[in-house]
Amino acid sequence: MTQSPLLTVEHLAVNFPDHQVFQDLNFTLQRGNFLSIVGENGAGKTTLIRALLHQLKPSAGTISFFPERKAIRIGYVPQFRNLDEEYPLTVRDFVSLNLSGIHLPWLSRKERQAVDTAIRTTNLTAIAKRPLGMASGGEKQRAYLAQALVEQPNLLILDESTASLDNMMKYELLELVKKFNREQNLTVIFVTHDLPLAKQYADEFLLLRRSGYELGPIAKLPEDALISADRGGETSHA
Numbered sequence: 065m066t067q068s069p070l071l072t073v074e075h076l077a078v079n080f081p082d083h084q085v086f087q088d089l090n091f092t093l094q095r096g097n098f099l100s101i102v103g104e105n106g107a108g109k110t111t112l113i114r115a116l117l118h119q120l121k122p123s124a125g126t127i128s129f130f131p132e133r134k135a136i137r138i139g140y141v142p143q144f145r146n147l148d149e150e151y152p153l154t155v156r157d158f159v160s161l162n163l164s165g166i167h168l169p170w171l172s173r174k175e176r177q178a179v180d181t182a183i184r185t186t187n188l189t190a191i192a193k194r195p196l197g198m199a200s201g202g203e204k205q206r207a208y209l210a211q212a213l214v215e216q217p218n219l220l221i222l223d224e225s226t227a228s229l230d231n232m233m234k235y236e237l238l239e240l241v242k243k244f245n246r247e248q249n250l251t252v253i254f255v256t257h258d259l260p261l262a263k264q265y266a267d268e269f270l271l272l273r274r275s276g277y278e279l280g281p282i283a284k285l286p287e288d289a290l291i292s293a294d295r296g297g298e299t300s301h302a
């Protein structure tokens with residue numbers, strides 16, 4: 065199959081006044097690939113995602129999207145945070161939140177259909193009218209996924225979205241994401257500390273360490289990926 069890049073990162077560096085998070089980071093993400101970004105706490109995973117989302121200006125290097133940034137819609141699923149039981153929006157309203165008011169104060173027919181599709185494909189139809197605050201942890205995360213999918217993204221970023229979900233819910237969420245990845249060629253970036261989950265679903269990994277980074281097919285993810293390299297170990301660039 066011919067590969068076509070969705071984004072390339074070249075010679076990327078991010079420095080904060082008191083320290084350097086990473087430098088000379090280089091990788092390409094091909095369309096339809098499922099990349100897992102792993103690394104110990106403080107290695108720079110969130111910083112990299114913020115740079116990809118243009119929320120942070122790199123100190124050096126470039127991030128290029130193809131054919132151009134404007135053509136790429138990015139869906140974002142955040143870390144699980146337990147919404148208050150009193151959270152008043154229904155699951156359906158929550159899923160349509162980013163659409164409301166873009167063109168009109170109400171949803172167009174096409175937008176309503178997109179919401180219905182997102183709700184159906186994330187298995188939320190039965191609870192669509194329920195307040196989101198009353199949903200289970202897994203259902204809440206599926207609602208975030210549906211909210212990200214409703215805009216038909218080309219790139220889906222899961223930012224520790226499975227942290228604090230129980231095992232069954234984690235696998236349920238990732239099964240769904242993998243289905244979109246396979247069936248719709250959705251490109252996925254999955255930031256996680258959960259190595260077994262990354263190994264089961266990702267195609268490749270980017271391992272950030274304080275002393276460098278490694279890239280490779282997921283089968284080659286080092287066993288010590290989450291162990292600090294500050295103990296004197298050198299990390300090679302792939």
Ligand SMILES: Nc1ncnc2c1ncn2[C@@H]1O[C@H](COP(=O)(O)OP(=O)(O)OP(=O)(O)O)[C@@H](O)[C@H]1O
Binds near residue numbers: 081104105107108111
């Ligand atoms: N705005 C900022 N100013 C200064 N330092 C920052 C800023 N944002 C992040 N950092 C520091 O940069 C380093 C990388 O942080 P980052 O949040 O990217 O790590 P992470 O790999 O996502 O960690 P975790 O797994 O704990 O979420 C950390 O040492 C953090 O304290």
